[in-house]
Amino acid sequence: MDSDTTIKSLKDKVAKFRDDRDWKQYHNAKDLAIGISTESSELLDIFRFKSLDEVDKMFHDRKKLTEIRDELADVCIMALALSQRYDIDLSKSITAKLKKSAIKYPILKSRGSNKKYTEL
Amino acid sequence: MDSDTTIKSLKDKVAKFRDDRDWKQYHNAKDLAIGISTESSELLDIFRFKSLDEVDKMFHDRKKLTEIRDELADVCIMALALSQRYDIDLSKSITAKLKKSAIKYPILKSRGSNKKYTEL
Amino acid sequence: MDSDTTIKSLKDKVAKFRDDRDWKQYHNAKDLAIGISTESSELLDIFRFKSLDEVDKMFHDRKKLTEIRDELADVCIMALALSQRYDIDLSKSITAKLKKSAIKYPILKSRGSNKKYTEL
Amino acid sequence: MDSDTTIKSLKDKVAKFRDDRDWKQYHNAKDLAIGISTESSELLDIFRFKSLDEVDKMFHDRKKLTEIRDELADVCIMALALSQRYDIDLSKSITAKLKKSAIKYPILKSRGSNKKYTEL
Numbered sequence: 001m002d003s004d005t006t007i008k009s010l011k012d013k014v015a016k017f018r019d020d021r022d023w024k025q026y027h028n029a030k031d032l033a034i035g036i037s038t039e040s041s042e043l044l045d046i047f048r049f050k051s052l053d054e055v056d057k058m059f060h061d062r063k064k065l066t067e068i069r070d071e072l073a074d075v076c077i078m079a080l081a082l083s084q085r086y087d088i089d090l091s092k093s094i095t096a097k098l099k100k101s102a103i104k105y106p107i108l109k110s111r112g113s114n115k116k117y118t119e120l
Numbered sequence: 121m122d123s124d125t126t127i128k129s130l131k132d133k134v135a136k137f138r139d140d141r142d143w144k145q146y147h148n149a150k151d152l153a154i155g156i157s158t159e160s161s162e163l164l165d166i167f168r169f170k171s172l173d174e175v176d177k178m179f180h181d182r183k184k185l186t187e188i189r190d191e192l193a194d195v196c197i198m199a200l201a202l203s204q205r206y207d208i209d210l211s212k213s214i215t216a217k218l219k220k221s222a223i224k225y226p227i228l229k230s231r232g233s234n235k236k237y238t239e240l
Numbered sequence: 241m242d243s244d245t246t247i248k249s250l251k252d253k254v255a256k257f258r259d260d261r262d263w264k265q266y267h268n269a270k271d272l273a274i275g276i277s278t279e280s281s282e283l284l285d286i287f288r289f290k291s292l293d294e295v296d297k298m299f300h301d302r303k304k305l306t307e308i309r310d311e312l313a314d315v316c317i318m319a320l321a322l323s324q325r326y327d328i329d330l331s332k333s334i335t336a337k338l339k340k341s342a343i344k345y346p347i348l349k350s351r352g353s354n355k356k357y358t359e360l
Numbered sequence: 361m362d363s364d365t366t367i368k369s370l371k372d373k374v375a376k377f378r379d380d381r382d383w384k385q386y387h388n389a390k391d392l393a394i395g396i397s398t399e400s401s402e403l404l405d406i407f408r409f410k411s412l413d414e415v416d417k418m419f420h421d422r423k424k425l426t427e428i429r430d431e432l433a434d435v436c437i438m439a440l441a442l443s444q445r446y447d448i449d450l451s452k453s454i455t456a457k458l459k460k461s462a463i464k465y466p467i468l469k470s471r472g473s474n475k476k477y478t479e480l
Contacts, residue, residue, distance in 0.1 A: 002131065002203075005211035007122035017218055021225060022232040026409040029188075030167040030175045034408050036195060037160040037277060041401030044153040048394050049354040049386040055150045059206050068149075069208055072199060073217035075156060076210060079195055083122075086179050088189055090196060091125035097193035098137055105141060112142040114289045146289040154288050157397060161281030168274045169266040169474040234409040242367035242443075245451035251362065257458055261465060262472040269428075270407040270415045276435060277400040284393040295390045299446050308389070309448055312439060313457035315396060316450060319435055323362075326419050328429055330436060331365035337433035338377055345381060352382040 007091055011084040014077055027085050035078040043071035127211055131204040134197055147205050155198040163191035247331055251324040254317055267325050275318040283311035367451055371444040374437055387445050395438040403431035 018024060046068060047055050058064035083090045104117040113120070138144060166187060167175050178184035203210045224237040233240070258264060286308060287295050298304035323330045344357040353360070378384060406427060407415050418424035443450045464477040473480070 002127035002209050002211050005127055007125055007127070007130075010127075010211065010214055011122065013215065013218060017222070020227050021230050023234075025232075026234045028172050028175065029179070030164075030170070030172060031409050033160070033164040033167055034274065034404060037157070037164045038401045038405040038408060040153070040157040040160045040195070041398045044150075044157045044394060045398040047150040047153055048398060049391050050150070052148050052150060054354075055148065059149070068206075069213040070217050070220065072202060072208065073210070073213040075160070075195070075199055076214055077217065077221075079192060079199070080214075082192060086188075088192065089122050090193070091122050091130065093189040093193040094130055094196055094200075095133065097190050097197065098133060100190065101197075102137070107140050110141050112145075114143075114146045114294075151289050154284060154394065158281045158285040158288060161278045164274060165278040168278060169271050174474075234414075242371060242449050242451050245367050247362035247365055247367070247370075250367075250451065250454055253455065253458060257462065260467050261470050263474075265472075266474045268412050268415065269419070270404075270410070270412060273400070273404040273407055277397070277404045280393070280397040280400045280435070284390075284397045287390040287393055290390070292388050292390060295388065299389070308446075309453040310457050310460065312442065312448065313450070313453040315400070315435070315439055316454055317457065317461075319432060319439070320454075322432060326428075328432065329362050330433070331362050331370065333429040333433040334370055334436055334440075335373065337430050337437065338373060340430065341437075342377065347380050350381050352385075354383075354386045 007080075010076075011080050011090075014080040015084050017077075018081060024085070027081060029082060029086060032078055032082040032085065036075060036082065039071065039074040039078055043068065043075060046071065127200075130196075131200050131210075134200040135204050137197075138201060144205070147201060149202060149206060152198055152202040152205065156195060156202065159191065159194040159198055163188065163195060166191065247320075250316075251320050251330075254320040255324050257317075258321060264325070267321060269322060269326060272318055272322040272325065276315060276322065279311065279314040279318055283308065283315060286311065367440075370436075371440050371450075374440040375444050377437075378441060384445070387441060389442060389446060392438055392442040392445065396435060396442065399431065399434040399438055403428065403435060406431065 018027060046058070046064070050058075058068065079090075082088070083093075105120070109120045110117075138147060166178070166184070170178075178188065199210070202208070203213075225240070229240045230237075258267060286298070286304070290298075298308065319330075322328070323333075345360070349360045350357070378387060406418070406424070410418075418428065439450075442448070443453075465480070469480045470477075
Protein backbone atom coordinates (compact mmCIF):
# COMPACT_ATOMS: atom_id res chain seq x y z
CA MET A 1 0.00 0.00 0.00
CA ASP A 2 1.12 3.55 -0.71
CA SER A 3 1.14 4.38 3.01
CA ASP A 4 3.93 1.93 3.79
CA THR A 5 5.69 1.36 0.46
CA THR A 6 8.95 3.19 -0.19
CA ILE A 7 10.14 4.32 -3.61
CA LYS A 8 13.25 2.19 -3.07
CA SER A 9 11.21 -1.01 -2.67
CA LEU A 10 9.39 -0.29 -5.95
CA LYS A 11 12.67 0.45 -7.72
CA ASP A 12 13.92 -2.94 -6.50
CA LYS A 13 10.89 -4.76 -7.90
CA VAL A 14 11.27 -3.08 -11.27
CA ALA A 15 15.00 -3.84 -11.37
CA LYS A 16 14.35 -7.50 -10.53
CA PHE A 17 11.79 -7.75 -13.34
CA ARG A 18 14.35 -6.27 -15.74
CA ASP A 19 17.27 -8.40 -14.58
CA ASP A 20 15.23 -11.63 -14.61
CA ARG A 21 14.91 -10.96 -18.35
CA ASP A 22 18.44 -9.63 -18.94
CA TRP A 23 17.03 -6.39 -20.30
CA LYS A 24 19.55 -3.95 -18.80
CA GLN A 25 21.28 -3.88 -22.19
CA TYR A 26 18.20 -2.21 -23.74
CA HIS A 27 17.49 0.13 -20.83
CA ASN A 28 19.44 3.19 -21.87
CA ALA A 29 18.02 6.58 -20.86
CA LYS A 30 16.81 7.44 -24.35
CA ASP A 31 14.73 4.29 -24.80
CA LEU A 32 13.40 4.52 -21.25
CA ALA A 33 12.32 8.11 -21.91
CA ILE A 34 10.62 6.84 -25.08
CA GLY A 35 8.96 4.22 -22.87
CA ILE A 36 7.66 6.78 -20.37
CA SER A 37 6.31 8.84 -23.26
CA THR A 38 4.60 6.02 -25.17
CA GLU A 39 3.08 4.54 -22.00
CA SER A 40 1.74 7.95 -20.99
CA SER A 41 0.12 8.18 -24.42
CA GLU A 42 -1.61 4.84 -23.91
CA LEU A 43 -3.10 6.29 -20.73
CA LEU A 44 -4.15 9.48 -22.49
CA ASP A 45 -5.62 7.50 -25.37
CA ILE A 46 -8.28 6.10 -23.01
CA PHE A 47 -9.68 9.65 -22.64
CA ARG A 48 -9.44 10.75 -26.29
CA PHE A 49 -12.69 12.19 -27.68
CA LYS A 50 -14.40 11.62 -24.31
CA SER A 51 -16.12 14.43 -22.38
CA LEU A 52 -15.02 15.20 -18.82
CA ASP A 53 -18.26 13.56 -17.60
CA GLU A 54 -17.52 10.39 -19.51
CA VAL A 55 -13.96 10.40 -18.15
CA ASP A 56 -15.15 10.71 -14.56
CA LYS A 57 -17.61 7.85 -15.04
CA MET A 58 -14.75 5.57 -16.14
CA PHE A 59 -13.48 5.58 -12.56
CA HIS A 60 -16.73 3.87 -11.49
CA ASP A 61 -16.46 1.23 -14.21
CA ARG A 62 -14.41 -1.69 -12.87
CA LYS A 63 -12.99 -2.68 -16.28
CA LYS A 64 -12.09 0.88 -17.34
CA LEU A 65 -10.57 1.62 -13.93
CA THR A 66 -8.31 -1.42 -14.24
CA GLU A 67 -7.25 -0.22 -17.69
CA ILE A 68 -6.43 3.24 -16.30
CA ARG A 69 -4.53 1.77 -13.32
CA ASP A 70 -2.56 -0.52 -15.63
CA GLU A 71 -1.51 2.26 -17.99
CA LEU A 72 -0.62 4.61 -15.13
CA ALA A 73 1.41 1.78 -13.57
CA ASP A 74 3.29 1.32 -16.84
CA VAL A 75 4.30 4.99 -16.83
CA CYS A 76 5.54 4.65 -13.25
CA ILE A 77 7.40 1.42 -13.98
CA MET A 78 9.32 3.14 -16.78
CA ALA A 79 10.05 6.17 -14.57
CA LEU A 80 11.25 3.89 -11.76
CA ALA A 81 13.41 1.94 -14.21
CA LEU A 82 15.06 5.13 -15.47
CA SER A 83 15.72 6.51 -11.99
CA GLN A 84 17.00 3.14 -10.71
CA ARG A 85 19.29 2.66 -13.70
CA TYR A 86 20.87 6.11 -13.46
CA ASP A 87 20.94 6.52 -9.65
CA ILE A 88 18.41 9.30 -9.51
CA ASP A 89 16.75 9.75 -6.13
CA LEU A 90 13.12 10.36 -7.11
CA SER A 91 11.99 11.66 -3.69
CA LYS A 92 14.73 14.28 -3.65
CA SER A 93 14.11 15.18 -7.29
CA ILE A 94 10.36 15.59 -6.71
CA THR A 95 10.86 17.68 -3.57
CA ALA A 96 13.45 19.86 -5.32
CA LYS A 97 11.18 20.33 -8.35
CA LEU A 98 8.17 21.29 -6.22
CA LYS A 99 10.31 24.03 -4.67
CA LYS A 100 11.27 25.36 -8.11
CA SER A 101 7.64 25.22 -9.25
CA ALA A 102 6.57 27.07 -6.11
CA ILE A 103 8.76 29.96 -7.24
CA LYS A 104 7.41 29.84 -10.82
CA TYR A 105 3.87 29.69 -9.47
CA PRO A 106 3.71 31.94 -6.37
CA ILE A 107 0.55 31.22 -4.36
CA LEU A 108 -0.76 34.78 -4.47
CA LYS A 109 -0.44 35.13 -8.23
CA SER A 110 -1.43 31.63 -9.31
CA ARG A 111 -4.21 30.86 -6.82
CA GLY A 112 -7.33 29.72 -8.67
CA SER A 113 -5.74 30.42 -12.06
CA ASN A 114 -4.99 28.02 -14.92
CA LYS A 115 -2.52 30.39 -16.56
CA LYS A 116 0.97 29.16 -17.38
CA TYR A 117 3.74 30.87 -15.41
CA THR A 118 4.76 32.76 -18.52
CA GLU A 119 1.29 34.34 -18.60
CA LEU A 120 0.98 35.18 -14.88
CA MET B 121 15.47 9.74 0.23
CA ASP B 122 13.96 6.91 -1.78
CA SER B 123 14.92 4.37 0.88
CA ASP B 124 12.66 5.91 3.51
CA THR B 125 10.09 7.90 1.54
CA THR B 126 6.64 6.38 1.02
CA ILE B 127 4.45 6.99 -2.00
CA LYS B 128 1.80 8.35 0.37
CA SER B 129 4.09 11.07 1.68
CA LEU B 130 4.87 12.21 -1.89
CA LYS B 131 1.17 12.19 -2.78
CA ASP B 132 0.56 14.44 0.24
CA LYS B 133 3.22 16.92 -0.88
CA VAL B 134 1.79 17.09 -4.37
CA ALA B 135 -1.77 17.51 -3.02
CA LYS B 136 -0.63 20.32 -0.73
CA PHE B 137 1.04 22.12 -3.64
CA ARG B 138 -2.19 21.83 -5.63
CA ASP B 139 -4.50 22.87 -2.79
CA ASP B 140 -2.32 25.84 -1.80
CA ARG B 141 -3.12 27.13 -5.32
CA ASP B 142 -6.76 25.99 -5.44
CA TRP B 143 -6.02 23.96 -8.57
CA LYS B 144 -8.20 20.92 -7.82
CA GLN B 145 -10.81 22.39 -10.17
CA TYR B 146 -8.41 21.94 -13.11
CA HIS B 147 -7.11 18.53 -12.07
CA ASN B 148 -9.49 16.22 -13.89
CA ALA B 149 -8.11 12.90 -15.11
CA LYS B 150 -8.00 13.97 -18.75
CA ASP B 151 -5.89 17.08 -18.17
CA LEU B 152 -3.64 15.24 -15.73
CA ALA B 153 -3.07 12.53 -18.34
CA ILE B 154 -2.24 15.31 -20.81
CA GLY B 155 0.16 16.62 -18.17
CA ILE B 156 1.92 13.28 -17.73
CA SER B 157 2.25 13.02 -21.51
CA THR B 158 3.55 16.53 -22.17
CA GLU B 159 6.02 16.38 -19.27
CA SER B 160 7.33 13.03 -20.49
CA SER B 161 7.90 14.63 -23.88
CA GLU B 162 9.95 17.40 -22.31
CA LEU B 163 12.15 14.70 -20.81
CA LEU B 164 12.41 12.88 -24.14
CA ASP B 165 13.17 16.12 -25.95
CA ILE B 166 16.48 16.38 -24.06
CA PHE B 167 17.65 13.22 -25.90
CA ARG B 168 16.30 14.04 -29.38
CA PHE B 169 18.90 13.72 -32.14
CA LYS B 170 21.54 12.69 -29.57
CA SER B 171 23.51 9.43 -29.84
CA LEU B 172 23.41 6.93 -26.98
CA ASP B 173 26.96 8.00 -26.08
CA GLU B 174 25.97 11.65 -25.90
CA VAL B 175 22.94 10.68 -23.79
CA ASP B 176 25.07 8.75 -21.30
CA LYS B 177 27.51 11.65 -20.99
CA MET B 178 24.64 13.95 -19.96
CA PHE B 179 24.42 12.08 -16.66
CA HIS B 180 27.96 13.28 -15.85
CA ASP B 181 27.15 16.90 -16.71
CA ARG B 182 25.78 18.60 -13.60
CA LYS B 183 23.54 21.05 -15.52
CA LYS B 184 22.12 18.41 -17.90
CA LEU B 185 21.56 15.97 -15.02
CA THR B 186 19.55 18.60 -13.15
CA GLU B 187 17.48 19.16 -16.29
CA ILE B 188 16.83 15.41 -16.60
CA ARG B 189 15.94 15.09 -12.89
CA ASP B 190 13.58 18.06 -13.11
CA GLU B 191 11.70 16.73 -16.12
CA LEU B 192 11.48 13.22 -14.67
CA ALA B 193 10.20 14.75 -11.42
CA ASP B 194 7.51 16.63 -13.37
CA VAL B 195 6.28 13.35 -14.89
CA CYS B 196 6.12 11.79 -11.41
CA ILE B 197 4.38 14.82 -9.90
CA MET B 198 1.62 14.55 -12.52
CA ALA B 199 1.33 10.77 -11.97
CA LEU B 200 1.13 11.29 -8.20
CA ALA B 201 -1.49 14.02 -8.67
CA LEU B 202 -3.66 11.75 -10.80
CA SER B 203 -3.40 8.79 -8.42
CA GLN B 204 -4.01 10.97 -5.35
CA ARG B 205 -7.03 12.70 -6.92
CA TYR B 206 -8.71 9.45 -7.99
CA ASP B 207 -7.76 7.23 -5.02
CA ILE B 208 -5.48 4.94 -7.01
CA ASP B 209 -2.98 3.02 -4.91
CA LEU B 210 0.17 3.24 -7.03
CA SER B 211 2.11 0.52 -5.18
CA LYS B 212 -0.70 -1.98 -5.65
CA SER B 213 -1.18 -0.91 -9.28
CA ILE B 214 2.52 -1.27 -10.05
CA THR B 215 2.77 -4.67 -8.35
CA ALA B 216 -0.38 -5.89 -10.13
CA LYS B 217 0.90 -4.65 -13.49
CA LEU B 218 4.31 -6.29 -13.05
CA LYS B 219 2.49 -9.60 -12.50
CA LYS B 220 0.52 -9.14 -15.73
CA SER B 221 3.67 -8.18 -17.62
CA ALA B 222 5.45 -11.24 -16.24
CA ILE B 223 2.80 -13.36 -17.98
CA LYS B 224 3.10 -11.41 -21.24
CA TYR B 225 6.88 -11.68 -21.07
CA PRO B 226 7.74 -15.14 -19.66
CA ILE B 227 11.37 -15.26 -18.54
CA LEU B 228 12.34 -18.18 -20.74
CA LYS B 229 10.92 -16.67 -23.92
CA SER B 230 11.83 -13.03 -23.38
CA ARG B 231 15.25 -13.37 -21.75
CA GLY B 232 17.79 -11.23 -23.58
CA SER B 233 15.28 -10.30 -26.26
CA ASN B 234 13.93 -6.86 -27.24
CA LYS B 235 10.93 -8.31 -29.07
CA LYS B 236 7.47 -7.11 -28.16
CA TYR B 237 5.24 -9.78 -26.58
CA THR B 238 3.24 -9.97 -29.80
CA GLU B 239 6.42 -11.02 -31.60
CA LEU B 240 7.69 -13.56 -29.04
CA MET C 241 -1.78 27.77 -50.31
CA ASP C 242 -3.21 24.36 -49.52
CA SER C 243 -5.34 24.42 -52.68
CA ASP C 244 -2.35 24.46 -55.01
CA THR C 245 0.52 23.08 -52.92
CA THR C 246 1.54 19.46 -53.39
CA ILE C 247 2.98 17.24 -50.70
CA LYS C 248 6.05 16.78 -52.87
CA SER C 249 6.79 20.52 -52.93
CA LEU C 250 6.62 20.64 -49.12
CA LYS C 251 8.86 17.59 -48.83
CA ASP C 252 11.37 19.39 -51.05
CA LYS C 253 11.37 22.50 -48.84
CA VAL C 254 11.90 20.44 -45.70
CA ALA C 255 14.71 18.44 -47.35
CA LYS C 256 16.41 21.66 -48.47
CA PHE C 257 16.25 23.06 -44.94
CA ARG C 258 17.82 19.84 -43.63
CA ASP C 259 20.52 19.62 -46.31
CA ASP C 260 21.47 23.31 -45.99
CA ARG C 261 22.43 22.37 -42.40
CA ASP C 262 23.93 18.94 -43.18
CA TRP C 263 21.48 17.31 -40.78
CA LYS C 264 20.72 14.14 -42.74
CA GLN C 265 23.18 12.32 -40.47
CA TYR C 266 20.87 12.92 -37.49
CA HIS C 267 17.61 12.23 -39.35
CA ASN C 268 17.17 8.53 -38.70
CA ALA C 269 13.61 7.23 -38.39
CA LYS C 270 13.80 6.81 -34.61
CA ASP C 271 14.85 10.38 -33.90
CA LEU C 272 12.38 11.75 -36.43
CA ALA C 273 9.60 9.78 -34.73
CA ILE C 274 10.78 11.27 -31.43
CA GLY C 275 10.59 14.66 -33.14
CA ILE C 276 7.02 14.13 -34.34
CA SER C 277 6.04 13.06 -30.84
CA THR C 278 7.73 15.88 -28.92
CA GLU C 279 6.44 18.54 -31.34
CA SER C 280 2.90 17.18 -31.04
CA SER C 281 3.25 17.49 -27.27
CA GLU C 282 4.22 21.12 -27.60
CA LEU C 283 0.99 21.66 -29.51
CA LEU C 284 -1.04 19.76 -26.92
CA ASP C 285 0.64 21.65 -24.09
CA ILE C 286 -1.04 24.86 -25.30
CA PHE C 287 -4.41 23.33 -24.39
CA ARG C 288 -3.45 21.71 -21.07
CA PHE C 289 -5.78 22.60 -18.17
CA LYS C 290 -7.88 24.77 -20.53
CA SER C 291 -11.62 24.25 -21.01
CA LEU C 292 -13.02 23.60 -24.48
CA ASP C 293 -14.39 27.16 -24.46
CA GLU C 294 -11.00 28.61 -23.65
CA VAL C 295 -9.45 26.45 -26.38
CA ASP C 296 -11.92 27.68 -29.00
CA LYS C 297 -11.27 31.30 -28.04
CA MET C 298 -7.55 30.82 -28.70
CA PHE C 299 -8.32 30.60 -32.41
CA HIS C 300 -9.58 34.19 -32.28
CA ASP C 301 -6.48 35.42 -30.46
CA ARG C 302 -3.83 36.38 -33.03
CA LYS C 303 -0.86 35.53 -30.80
CA LYS C 304 -2.26 32.18 -29.61
CA LEU C 305 -3.30 31.24 -33.15
CA THR C 306 0.24 31.86 -34.39
CA GLU C 307 1.55 29.66 -31.58
CA ILE C 308 -0.88 26.87 -32.54
CA ARG C 309 -0.01 27.19 -36.25
CA ASP C 310 3.71 27.10 -35.47
CA GLU C 311 3.49 23.97 -33.34
CA LEU C 312 1.22 22.20 -35.83
CA ALA C 313 3.66 23.14 -38.58
CA ASP C 314 6.53 21.63 -36.57
CA VAL C 315 4.65 18.32 -36.35
CA CYS C 316 4.10 18.38 -40.12
CA ILE C 317 7.70 19.32 -40.86
CA MET C 318 8.93 16.28 -38.88
CA ALA C 319 6.37 14.01 -40.61
CA LEU C 320 7.43 15.35 -44.01
CA ALA C 321 11.10 14.85 -43.11
CA LEU C 322 10.50 11.23 -42.14
CA SER C 323 8.47 10.43 -45.25
CA GLN C 324 10.95 12.21 -47.54
CA ARG C 325 13.95 10.48 -45.97
CA TYR C 326 12.46 6.99 -46.23
CA ASP C 327 10.61 7.33 -49.56
CA ILE C 328 7.15 7.06 -48.09
CA ASP C 329 4.39 8.46 -50.30
CA LEU C 330 2.21 10.29 -47.77
CA SER C 331 -0.80 10.71 -50.07
CA LYS C 332 -0.92 7.01 -50.82
CA SER C 333 -0.35 6.13 -47.16
CA ILE C 334 -3.13 8.44 -46.00
CA THR C 335 -5.58 7.16 -48.61
CA ALA C 336 -4.73 3.55 -47.79
CA LYS C 337 -5.11 4.19 -44.04
CA LEU C 338 -8.48 5.91 -44.48
CA LYS C 339 -9.70 2.78 -46.28
CA LYS C 340 -8.55 0.57 -43.39
CA SER C 341 -10.14 2.89 -40.85
CA ALA C 342 -13.38 2.85 -42.83
CA ILE C 343 -13.52 -0.91 -42.26
CA LYS C 344 -12.72 -0.57 -38.54
CA TYR C 345 -15.34 2.17 -38.24
CA PRO C 346 -18.28 1.21 -40.51
CA ILE C 347 -20.56 4.21 -41.06
CA LEU C 348 -23.70 2.52 -39.78
CA LYS C 349 -22.13 1.38 -36.52
CA SER C 350 -19.91 4.36 -35.76
CA ARG C 351 -22.14 7.23 -36.91
CA GLY C 352 -22.46 9.81 -34.13
CA SER C 353 -20.52 7.64 -31.71
CA ASN C 354 -17.23 8.36 -29.93
CA LYS C 355 -16.63 4.71 -29.09
CA LYS C 356 -13.35 3.08 -30.09
CA TYR C 357 -13.67 0.35 -32.71
CA THR C 358 -12.98 -2.25 -30.04
CA GLU C 359 -16.10 -1.06 -28.23
CA LEU C 360 -18.45 -0.80 -31.22
CA MET D 361 0.91 10.45 -55.37
CA ASP D 362 2.76 13.15 -53.47
CA SER D 363 3.90 14.80 -56.70
CA ASP D 364 0.37 15.69 -57.79
CA THR D 365 -1.68 15.64 -54.58
CA THR D 366 -2.50 18.93 -52.92
CA ILE D 367 -2.94 19.44 -49.19
CA LYS D 368 -6.47 20.66 -49.90
CA SER D 369 -7.47 17.40 -51.56
CA LEU D 370 -6.25 15.43 -48.54
CA LYS D 371 -8.08 17.77 -46.16
CA ASP D 372 -11.24 17.10 -48.17
CA LYS D 373 -10.84 13.33 -47.88
CA VAL D 374 -10.32 13.53 -44.13
CA ALA D 375 -13.32 15.85 -43.72
CA LYS D 376 -15.52 13.48 -45.74
CA PHE D 377 -14.47 10.54 -43.56
CA ARG D 378 -15.36 12.57 -40.45
CA ASP D 379 -18.68 13.88 -41.78
CA ASP D 380 -19.79 10.46 -43.07
CA ARG D 381 -19.62 9.43 -39.37
CA ASP D 382 -21.01 12.68 -37.92
CA TRP D 383 -17.86 13.09 -35.83
CA LYS D 384 -17.45 16.88 -36.11
CA GLN D 385 -19.02 17.17 -32.64
CA TYR D 386 -16.00 15.35 -31.14
CA HIS D 387 -13.38 17.11 -33.25
CA ASN D 388 -12.49 20.03 -31.02
CA ALA D 389 -8.89 21.27 -31.14
CA LYS D 390 -7.97 19.79 -27.76
CA ASP D 391 -9.04 16.24 -28.63
CA LEU D 392 -7.49 16.49 -32.08
CA ALA D 393 -4.21 17.57 -30.50
CA ILE D 394 -4.52 14.58 -28.17
CA GLY D 395 -5.08 12.50 -31.30
CA ILE D 396 -1.96 13.80 -33.04
CA SER D 397 0.04 13.10 -29.89
CA THR D 398 -1.25 9.58 -29.22
CA GLU D 399 -0.90 8.55 -32.89
CA SER D 400 2.66 9.85 -32.98
CA SER D 401 3.38 7.71 -29.91
CA GLU D 402 2.09 4.63 -31.69
CA LEU D 403 4.60 5.36 -34.45
CA LEU D 404 7.40 5.90 -31.94
CA ASP D 405 6.46 2.72 -30.07
CA ILE D 406 7.48 0.67 -33.12
CA PHE D 407 11.08 1.81 -32.57
CA ARG D 408 11.22 1.50 -28.76
CA PHE D 409 14.19 -0.50 -27.49
CA LYS D 410 15.37 -1.07 -31.08
CA SER D 411 18.85 -0.10 -32.27
CA LEU D 412 19.26 2.27 -35.20
CA ASP D 413 20.31 -0.72 -37.32
CA GLU D 414 17.17 -2.65 -36.42
CA VAL D 415 15.09 0.46 -37.16
CA ASP D 416 16.62 0.86 -40.62
CA LYS D 417 15.99 -2.80 -41.43
CA MET D 418 12.29 -2.34 -40.69
CA PHE D 419 12.00 -0.27 -43.86
CA HIS D 420 12.97 -3.36 -45.87
CA ASP D 421 10.42 -5.56 -44.10
CA ARG D 422 7.11 -5.32 -45.94
CA LYS D 423 4.95 -5.92 -42.86
CA LYS D 424 6.87 -3.48 -40.63
CA LEU D 425 6.94 -0.85 -43.37
CA THR D 426 3.16 -1.05 -43.70
CA GLU D 427 2.87 -0.61 -39.93
CA ILE D 428 5.13 2.47 -40.05
CA ARG D 429 3.23 3.94 -43.02
CA ASP D 430 -0.10 3.35 -41.27
CA GLU D 431 0.95 5.05 -38.04
CA LEU D 432 2.56 7.97 -39.87
CA ALA D 433 -0.64 8.31 -41.91
CA ASP D 434 -2.69 8.43 -38.70
CA VAL D 435 -0.59 11.33 -37.43
CA CYS D 436 -1.12 13.18 -40.72
CA ILE D 437 -4.86 12.45 -40.76
CA MET D 438 -5.23 14.02 -37.30
CA ALA D 439 -3.09 17.03 -38.34
CA LEU D 440 -5.18 17.46 -41.50
CA ALA D 441 -8.41 17.17 -39.48
CA LEU D 442 -7.28 19.89 -37.07
CA SER D 443 -6.15 22.26 -39.81
CA GLN D 444 -9.30 21.64 -41.87
CA ARG D 445 -11.61 22.16 -38.88
CA TYR D 446 -9.99 25.44 -37.81
CA ASP D 447 -9.18 26.90 -41.24
CA ILE D 448 -5.44 26.68 -40.87
CA ASP D 449 -3.52 26.75 -44.15
CA LEU D 450 -0.86 24.10 -43.59
CA SER D 451 1.34 25.07 -46.54
CA LYS D 452 1.53 28.68 -45.37
CA SER D 453 2.08 27.59 -41.76
CA ILE D 454 4.89 25.23 -42.73
CA THR D 455 6.58 27.81 -44.95
CA ALA D 456 6.27 30.47 -42.24
CA LYS D 457 7.65 28.12 -39.58
CA LEU D 458 10.62 27.09 -41.73
CA LYS D 459 11.51 30.79 -42.03
CA LYS D 460 11.40 31.20 -38.24
CA SER D 461 13.46 28.05 -37.74
CA ALA D 462 16.00 29.30 -40.27
CA ILE D 463 16.58 32.29 -37.98
CA LYS D 464 16.84 30.12 -34.86
CA TYR D 465 19.22 27.78 -36.70
CA PRO D 466 21.46 29.96 -38.93
CA ILE D 467 23.26 27.79 -41.49
CA LEU D 468 26.74 28.88 -40.48
CA LYS D 469 26.24 28.15 -36.78
CA SER D 470 24.12 25.01 -37.01
CA ARG D 471 25.72 23.27 -39.99
CA GLY D 472 26.61 19.69 -39.07
CA SER D 473 25.61 20.23 -35.45
CA ASN D 474 22.90 18.49 -33.40
CA LYS D 475 22.85 21.23 -30.75
CA LYS D 476 19.55 22.86 -29.87
CA TYR D 477 19.32 26.54 -30.79
CA THR D 478 19.60 27.45 -27.11
CA GLU D 479 23.03 25.77 -27.07
CA LEU D 480 24.40 27.17 -30.33
